[in-house]
Amino acid sequence: MSPSASYPDLNLPSDKLADLRTISLQKLQAGSVSEHNLLLQTCIEDGFFFLDLTHPSLSSLLSDVDDVFRLSKDVFSYPPEIKALFDVDRVSDLKTNGYKPKGRNIVAKSGKSDGFESWVLPRNGLLQLSNDPFPHPPAIASHLRSLCGLLEGLNSAAHTVLSSLSTSLSIPVGQRFEDFQRLSRPSPDILRLLKYHADANTDCLPQTPHTDLGSLTFVFSTTPGLQVLPVGLGQNPGSYKESDWRYVVPRPGHAVVNIGDCVSIMTNGLLKSALHRVGPVAGYAMPERYSMAYLMRPEDETVLRVLDSPLIPRSTSNGEDAVTSGEWIRKKFKALRGHKDAGNFDQILAGGRGILV
Numbered sequence: 001m002s003p004s005a006s007y008p009d010l011n012l013p014s015d016k017l018a019d020l021r022t023i024s025l026q027k028l029q030a031g032s033v034s035e036h037n038l039l040l041q042t043c044i045e046d047g048f049f050f051l052d053l054t055h056p057s058l059s060s061l062l063s064d065v066d067d068v069f070r071l072s073k074d075v076f077s078y079p080p081e082i083k084a085l086f087d088v089d090r091v092s093d094l095k096t097n098g099y100k101p102k103g104r105n106i107v108a109k110s111g112k113s114d115g116f117e118s119w120v121l122p123r124n125g126l127l128q129l130s131n132d133p134f135p136h137p138p139a140i141a142s143h144l145r146s147l148c149g150l151l152e153g154l155n156s157a158a159h160t161v162l163s164s165l166s167t168s169l170s171i172p173v174g175q176r177f178e179d180f181q182r183l184s185r186p187s188p189d190i191l192r193l194l195k196y197h198a199d200a201n202t203d204c205l206p207q208t209p210h211t212d213l214g215s216l217t218f219v220f221s222t223t224p225g226l227q228v229l230p231v232g233l234g235q236n237p238g239s240y241k242e243s244d245w246r247y248v249v250p251r252p253g254h255a256v257v258n259i260g261d262c263v264s265i266m267t268n269g270l271l272k273s274a275l276h277r278v279g280p281v282a283g284y285a286m287p288e289r290y291s292m293a294y295l296m297r298p299e300d301e302t303v304l305r306v307l308d309s310p311l312i313p314r315s316t317s318n319g320e321d322a323v324t325s326g327e328w329i330r331k332k333f334k335a336l337r338g339h340k341d342a343g344n345f346d347q348i349l350a351g352g353r354g355i356l357v
């Protein structure tokens with residue numbers, strides 16, 4: 001992966017590092033029982049893991065990642081007036097397409113503005129799965145082949161991960177996680193390209209603590225900055241300390257994968273959707289940092305109810321208050337807008353459910 005790491009001499013005590021477990025995609029594909037068991041255990045205990053993509057059969061996926069990083073440098077280098085033509089708040093209802101400038105949103109309690117630009121690309125638009133408009137600049141048009149290759153590779157990886165979890169949990173056919181993320185069907189998945197700006201202030205927090213609202217997220221970066229809150233420490237504002245955050249040190253050829261809110265809801269909290277954020281390593285300035293996140297969400301009509309499984313604790317509710325995935329996403333965006341008007345960030349973060357654009 002191309003952008004070079006910016007912390008060559010990270011000298012951190014090991015108890016400050018996120019001790020993420022590594023799952024091999026190729027071993028899952030080959031049916032390794034111990035790898036499938038490790039995946040389930042990791043999603044129950046951590047909600048975050050490294051996915052090893054270094055097997056030669058996956059080399060085209062990694063070269064697509066490299067190419068999309070080159071694209072990312074190109075799109076963020078457009079002059080502001082060109083980027084403004086694709087402003088996410090103008091071109092897309094649910095922020096599934098377009099550009100967000102640095103500083104538009106507020107970061108948690110500090111009340112300061114965020115420190116990153118982002119450009120969101122819809123899976124539906126890239127893979128032509130719907131007729132929704134997909135305005136985009138020439139730099140994106142000229143990288144469509146690697147963008148589509150990346151999405152297809154990640155969808156296939158996601159299918160392997162989700163179907164492994166469905167099988168490990170003995171979820172019946174028709175309710176399996178992958179039944180809600182069909183490869184040829186439209187979905188609200190997005191690819192988010194991110195550029196964090198360098199900031200000399202060691203206390204800056206460019207990205208707010210949040211959980212991902214969808215099902216599964218894949219993140220790529222070669223620069224440190226991602227921080228994860230261990231699940232055991234409690235995930236609600238007030239239940240953890242600043243010193244509880246753990247740093248993820250990027251690993252070449254690996255994606256960082258995490259479980260999102262929808263899968264956590266459908267397993268009644270058995271699989272964990274953990275809080276995370278991006279910031280500088282303690283005592284260091286924030287370096288310029290490029291990353292990309294593929295955020296998968298169940299198809300819009302998926303009902304977010306607890307699935308049948310001997311391993312999932314039964315829900316005490318009768319299911320009447322269950323929402324669909326589409327309603328869930330809309331509700332969250334409404335909350336965000338409500339929050340902006342009301343200025344109440346805690347409400348959005350209740351349960352750690354912040355939203356990013």
Ligand SMILES: O=C(O)CCC(=O)C(=O)O
Nearest residue numbers: 192194219226278291293
């Ligand atoms: O930039 C990163 O490493 C994380 C991005 C992220 O958490 C997100 O886009 O939801």
Ligand SMILES: [Fe+2]
Nearest residue numbers: 210211212276
């Ligand atoms: Fe995230």
